[in-house]
Amino acid sequence: xxxxxxxxxxxxxxxxxxxxxxxxxxxxxxxxxxxxxxxxxxxxxxxxxxxxxxxxxxxxxxxxxxxxxxxxxxxxxxxxxxxxxxxxxxxxxxxxxxxxxxxxxxxxxxxxxxxxxxxxxxxxxxxxxxxxxxxxxxxxxxxxxxxxxxxxxxxxxxxxxxxx
Amino acid sequence: xxxxxxxxxxxxxxxxxxxxxxxxxxxxxxxxxxxxxxxxxxxxxxxxxxxxxxxxxxxxxxxxxxxxxxxxxxxxxxxxxxxxxxxxxxxxxxxxxxxxxxxxxxxxxxxxxxxxxxxxxxxxxxxxxxxxxxxxxxxxxxxxxxxxxxxxxxxxxxxxxxxxxxxxxxxxxxxxxxxxxxxxxxxxxxxxxxxxxxxxxxxxxxxxxxxxxxxxxxxxxxxxxxxxxxxxxxxxxxxxxxxxxxxxxxxxxxxxxxxxxxxxxxxxxxxxxxxxxxxxxxxxxxxxxxxxxxxxxxxxxxxxxxxxxxxxxxxxxxxxxxxxxxxxxxxxxxxxxxxxxxxxxxxxxxxxxxxxxxxxxxxxxxxxxxxxxxxxxxxxxxxxxxxxxxxxxxxxxxxxxxxxx
Numbered sequence: 264x265x266x267x268x269x270x271x272x273x274x275x276x277x278x279x280x281x282x283x284x285x286x287x288x289x290x291x292x293x294x295x296x297x298x299x300x301x302x303x304x305x306x307x308x309x310x311x312x313x314x315x316x317x318x319x320x321x322x323x324x325x326x327x328x329x330x331x332x333x334x335x336x337x338x339x340x341x342x343x344x345x346x347x348x349x350x351x352x353x354x355x356x357x358x359x360x361x362x363x364x365x366x367x368x369x370x371x372x373x374x375x376x377x378x379x380x381x382x383x384x385x386x387x388x389x390x391x392x393x394x395x396x397x398x399x400x401x402x403x404x405x406x407x408x409x410x411x412x413x414x415x416x417x418x419x420x421x422x423x424x425x426x427x
Numbered sequence: 428x429x430x431x432x433x434x435x436x437x438x439x440x441x442x443x444x445x446x447x448x449x450x451x452x453x454x455x456x457x458x459x460x461x462x463x464x465x466x467x468x469x470x471x472x473x474x475x476x477x478x479x480x481x482x483x484x485x486x487x488x489x490x491x492x493x494x495x496x497x498x499x500x501x502x503x504x505x506x507x508x509x510x511x512x513x514x515x516x517x518x519x520x521x522x523x524x525x526x527x528x529x530x531x532x533x534x535x536x537x538x539x540x541x542x543x544x545x546x547x548x549x550x551x552x553x554x555x556x557x558x559x560x561x562x563x564x565x566x567x568x569x570x571x572x573x574x575x576x577x578x579x580x581x582x583x584x585x586x587x588x589x590x591x592x593x594x595x596x597x598x599x600x601x602x603x604x605x606x607x608x609x610x611x612x613x614x615x616x617x618x619x620x621x622x623x624x625x626x627x628x629x630x631x632x633x634x635x636x637x638x639x640x641x642x643x644x645x646x647x648x649x650x651x652x653x654x655x656x657x658x659x660x661x662x663x664x665x666x667x668x669x670x671x672x673x674x675x676x677x678x679x680x681x682x683x684x685x686x687x688x689x690x691x692x693x694x695x696x697x698x699x700x701x702x703x704x705x706x707x708x709x710x711x712x713x714x715x716x717x718x719x720x721x722x723x724x725x726x727x728x729x730x731x732x733x734x735x736x737x738x739x740x741x742x743x744x745x746x747x748x749x750x751x752x753x754x755x756x757x758x759x760x761x762x763x764x765x766x767x768x769x770x771x772x773x774x775x776x777x778x779x780x781x782x783x784x785x786x787x788x789x790x791x792x793x794x795x796x797x798x799x800x801x802x803x804x805x806x807x808x809x810x811x812x813x814x815x816x817x818x819x820x821x822x823x824x825x826x827x828x829x830x831x832x
Contacts, residue, residue: 315629315631315632316632317591317632319591319592320589320590320591320592320630321583321588322585322589322628324583325583328584426582
């Protein structure tokens with residue numbers, strides 16, 4: 264079964280314990296349910312607009328964009344929780360020497376020990392502080408640190424920053 | 428053996444100008460108070476009066492002029508005039524009068540005039556529920572609305588700006604008219620009502636039933652509780668539920684050709700176009716309650732409503748009302764028989780009128796008469812022409828039918 268609820272390779276899946284695999288499978292099913300809900304709600308919205316005589320309008324696209332953002336946030340939260348649960352259920356390893364990996368340089372706090380929600384808020388607050396929308400979006404699009412730091416939260420935040 | 432017969436001349440009118448005619452009499456309806464104004468010559472496209480101070484605005488070629496007294500007009504702003512529309516709105520409790528043309532807006536408020544350029548080009552539009560609605564300048568089937576942040580807020584999202592595209596079965600949108608709490612899109616071949624008094628995501632469209640033929644642009648306006656418009660089959664109105672054709676009680680005059688603009692007030696609908704009978708430009712005033720119509724022999728370039736329906740005609744301005752001049756001419760009156768008869772009396776009730784009665788060979792003219800005159804005119808049929816400056820209750824002809832003079 265291919266897993267895309269979080270970024271994980273086949274080799275990494277093979278190394279998971281049974282308990283971790285169950286967590287991953289359940290998360291994958293929840294992701295499918297989120298996507299199914301999105302499709303059903305979008306279909307209902309299309310029917311509602313058709314009944315109102317306004318199917319050929321900007322409303323369906325605008326509504327689907329809003330719904331897409333919400334869906335992406337839900338999927339990002341699910342991914343965040345799944346990663347956390349997998350980490351909790353990880354078999355104990357020997358401590359490696361050398362201390363923590365030095366944080367990459369960024370204009371906002373980069374702390375990989377924080378949850379994805381907390382990271383999202385930090386990066387969002389930094390970029391909303393840039394009032395010029397064009398410059399804000401250019402900086403965010405070229406921010407490689409944010410892409411890795413936020414993982415699946417990166418795209419939803421892009422859509423949010425574009426609307427302010 | 429002869430008998431006396433009396434006919435009501437007003438029931439035989441063939442053509443009349445400057446008045447309504449029905450069995451109850453002649454009621455004046457003509458252009459009044461026509462005065463020369465200080466305005467450059469040029470093409471007049473649109474005019475309006477802002478409600479709070481009574482200032483009058485008119486566009487001549489690509490310039491907006493304003494007047495406080497209805498006589499002297501001063502240049503205000505230059506703007507290319509292309510399918511302009513006028514609307515009044517309120518911002519921060521201040522009333523604003525605006526003329527929108529393609530993507531430029533000229534506004535007047537409390538002594539200040541300003542002009543702005545916008546990113547969206549609109550062909551016709553209306554201000555409704557704190558939003559600017561307009562038809563896309565390049566696509567007559569697409570209705571657009573700005574967001575609530577202002578006339579340059581065209582970022583599309585669920586709560587802000589957006590558009591609806593009509594299917595095209597009723598043709599392109601030619602006017603937008605707020606009516607009874609909804610926005611009516613007047614299309615080339617029908618009406619579509621948009622329930623836009625809510626959030627954009629809840630907008631709904633209702634297609635109005637009822638065939639009405641081809642609707643002429645710039646002829647739709649609200650008169651009382653009716654949205655009146657002119658079609659190739661005559662005048663119609665929308666009452667909020669269905670389209671009703673206005674009964675053609677005005678068979679005195681033939682319909683209007685090529686109507687170009689309209690305005691309405693106090694139950695009367697004024698439509699400017701080509702008068703079918705004369706081929707000249709004129710105005711027809713339709714009384715929406717009675718269905719009667721009056722032809723006004725007055726070419727107009729623009730109409731607007733303030734406390735009356737006003738018009739511009741080149742460098743003149745006036746309004747329509749119950750004063751002026753009327754002229755009428757009857758069809759041949761034969762008193763119901765083709766036998767020779769003698770008209771013995773002509774009676775004009777209550778107001779002085781100039782009357783000419785003719786049997787086709789001989790005419791008798793009476794100037795400024797009331798009461799009874801005795802033409803003693805013999806013939807098979809008679810035509811009467813009359814003119815005056817007052818409403819008249821009756822004009823009657825009496826003849827002795829079947830005797831010899």
